[in-house]
Amino acid sequence: MWIRPVAALALVVAAPGFAQGQAAAPVAAPSSAPSPAQIVAAAPAADWVAIAADQLLVMDLAPGRDRAARRVVIQLLPAPWSQGWVGNIRKLAAAHWWDGTAINRVQDGYVVQWGDPFAEDKARARALPAGLQSVPQSAYTLAAGAAPRLEGPRLTDGIYAASGRFYQGWPIAAGSGASPETWPVHCYGTVGVGRDMPPDSGTGAELYAVIGDAPRQLDRNIAVVGRVISGMEWLSSLPRGKGEMGFYRQGKERTPIVRVRLGSEVPGLPMWQYLSTSSDSFARYVDARANRRDPFYIRPAGGVDICNAPVPIRPKP
Incomplete structure (x- = not known):
């Protein structure tokens, strides 16, 4: 089960205070204006939300040539989106199914993909755990009545969605009309x-992480189930595959996966926090990303790509 490559496109969304398509007038950047990083650093402790260990998926790769440990930590998407696939992922991790599998594909500017290297060979493929759901394509989105109320700044999107907002620290797009879908x-x-x-929608046994420009054309076509919050450097720096779509041609090129566990199974795992997307600090952070006023910038852009306003995540102090 492999995702197929498509050209990545950019999404530009208008920030609060700017209508879609309205250009920002040149503004001198006052030296006292805080940068986004300064706003995040000044956010009070009450604006930070702990990420529970059972929301994390911990993947340990085989050490590289320098023998350094390579750990990747993934936060799983909260309910109600994609929960059929997330439930399958939890079962796969509990069964230690990924132990001994590999990273099989690294396509430059696009994705890193991992799972069973022999998934398409019925004679050699490893058996999946019992009880995995078959999730329908309709689950890529949620109808308005099934989705919780979104929060944070509303970003206007004229390409892939009608708008974008946030929910419990996650960027969520919404369609138009009286009962818009969200995803x-x-x-x-x-x-x-x-x-x-x-109509195959995958089980969750084959996963990928985006290592290039945001491929928003995949939205509503493939299930989003999480995001890398630590160890992204281990994935983005892997050697690129020379085969079609970035697959490795030889087994020795693959990076072995030693183990994958839910965070609640990993002793001594550090904890992380995200900046609450309903907080005033986050609203000021997004505005600062859209309208840079700190000394380096000459004029504000008047808008920000929803993927260029990443929700701040930090280790718990």
Whole structure:
């Protein structure tokens, strides 16, 4: 089950205070204006939300040539989006199914993908755990009545969705009309479910992480199930595959996966926090990303790509 490559496109969304398509007038940058990083650093402790260990998926790769440990930590998407696939992923991790599998594909500017190297060979493929759901394509989105109320700044989107907002620290797109659908979006570091041709939607056994420009054209076509919050450097720096779509041609080129566990199974795992997307600090952070007023900038852009306003995540102090 492999996702197929498509050209990545940019999404530009208008920030609060700017109508879609309205150009920002040149403004001198006052030296006292805080940068986004300064706003995040000044956010009070009450604006930070802990990420529970059972929301994390911990993947340990085989050490590289320098023998350094290579750990990748993935935060799983919260309910109600993609929960059929997320439930399958939890079962796969509990069964230690990924232990001894590999990273099989690294396509430059696009994705890193991992799972069973022999998934398409019925004679050699490893058996999946019992009880995995078959999730329908309709689950890529949620109807308005099934989705919780979104929060944070409303970003106007004229390309892939009518608008974008946030929910519990996650970027969520919304359609138009009286009862718009909502769906999680593909940004740098997003983790999704590899699949074969429709109507197959994947089980969650094959996963990928975005290592290039946000491939938003994949939204509503493939399930988003999480995001990398630590160890992204281990994935983005892997050797690129020379085969079609970035697959490795030889087994020795693959990076072995030693183990994958839910965070609640990993002793001594550090904890992380995200900046609450309903907080005033986050609203000021997004505005500062859209309208840079700190000394380096000459004029504000008047808008920000929803993937270029990443929700700040930090280790718990």
